[in-house]
Amino acid sequence: MTTPPTVLTIAGSDSGGGAGLQADLRTFFACGAHGMVAVTAVTVQNTIGVSGFVEIPPDVVADQIEAVAVDIGIQAAKTGMLASADIILAVASACDRVGIGKDGAIPFVVDPVAASMGGDQLLADNALDALRTELFARATLVTPNLDEVRLLTGIDVTDVPTQKRAAEALYAYGPQWVLVKGGHMKNVDDCMDLLYDGDQFYELPGPRFDTGDTHGSGDTLASAITSQLARGVPMPEAVAFGKRFIVRSVRDSYSLGKGHGPVSPFWRLSTDEV
Ligand SMILES: Nc1ncnc2c1ncn2[C@@H]1O[C@H](COP(=O)(O)OP(=O)(O)O)[C@@H](O)[C@H]1O
Numbered sequence: 345m346t347t348p349p350t351v352l353t354i355a356g357s358d359s360g361g362g363a364g365l366q367a368d369l370r371t372f373f374a375c376g377a378h379g380m381v382a383v384t385a386v387t388v389q390n391t392i393g394v395s396g397f398v399e400i401p402p403d404v405v406a407d408q409i410e411a412v413a414v415d416i417g418i419q420a421a422k423t424g425m426l427a428s429a430d431i432i433l434a435v436a437s438a439c440d441r442v443g444i445g446k447d448g449a450i451p452f453v454v455d456p457v458a459a460s461m462g463g464d465q466l467l468a469d470n471a472l473d474a475l476r477t478e479l480f481a482r483a484t485l486v487t488p489n490l491d492e493v494r495l496l497t498g499i500d501v502t503d504v505p506t507q508k509r510a511a512e513a514l515y516a517y518g519p520q521w522v523l524v525k526g527g528h529m530k531n532v533d534d535c536m537d538l539l540y541d542g543d544q545f546y547e548l549p550g551p552r553f554d555t556g557d558t559h560g561s562g563d564t565l566a567s568a569i570t571s572q573l574a575r576g577v578p579m580p581e582a583v584a585f586g587k588r589f590i591v592r593s594v595r596d597s598y599s600l601g602k603g604h605g606p607v608s609p610f611w612r613l614s615t616d617e618v
């Protein structure tokens with residue numbers, strides 16, 4: 345059998361299995377990629393919220409990245425929860441050593457996870473600067489939601505013009521592409537994500553499903569995009585694929601526990617064959 349593309353997530357564990365590295369891995373697999381993990385933190389989490397987490401020592405995070413790079417090889421990488429400035433610094437220098445990032449050969453998707461969908465903090469307050477200066481400058485693509493946009497730029501996105509202004513402000517931090525996700529714009533009927541390359545805006549419209557079961561939606565979108573970049577698909581097509589992928593995954597989300605259920609990439613695997 346042909347070896348599938350190899351993709352790495354640098355992310356935290358969600359004990360409830362809805363978001364974090366668990367969402368990333370199942371999306372990679374559903375997209376036909378071989379998923380690998382550099383764990384950054386272990387959260388104590390269920391569908392109701394995050395009650396705590398421990399951080400993995402920064403050098404162990406960096407060692408995980410290097411271990412898979414030297415043996416298996418990495419065709420694209422993404423970040424999720426990074427927890428602290430020290431972990432961000434360790435990730436940035438490991439990425440430089442193995443060639444991850446826009447100046448190396450390996451596409452790098454930075455999902456600037458700051459909090460869970462319930463509002464529990466997943467990134468230290470003093471880590472925002474490191475995220476902007478160390479990771480945005482290395483990113484092939486950054487994928488903030490509107491809360492992260494507000495934290496990173498101070499811009500309150502309420503409509504398409506402010507979404508465009510936010511994309512321009514984020515682009516100034518040095519990524520090659522910016523995707524400002526519109527899922528949190530609850531005052532509109534659709535979910536429009538906006539892609540920007542410093543020159544052109546690409547609007548990615550999509551339906552808004554009336555559900556609270558969207559746990560892991562950002563992770564799933566970024567992982568689907570990363571799996572395409574690993575195959576050498578150009579960014580606009582990779583993001584369009586990711587958008588189609590997340591629409592189907594939100595449509596098939598399921599309820600779980602007493603809080604927010606996860607989106608499901610399993611639609612892509614449905615077959616009667618054993
Ligand atoms: N209720 C929904 N219906 C359809 N798509 C959604 C819904 N909520 C979020 N999405 C899509 O899921 C992706 C992630 O959304 P968003 O909520 O903005 O980010 P995050 O999950 O990081 O908070 C985006 O493509 C967004 O448009």
Ligand SMILES: Cc1ncc(COP(=O)(O)O)c(N)n1
Binds near residue numbers: 356363558
């Ligand atoms: C370990 C981990 N990583 C990321 C998220 C964000 O996902 P969401 O916004 O759906 O809560 C999370 N809750 N936990």
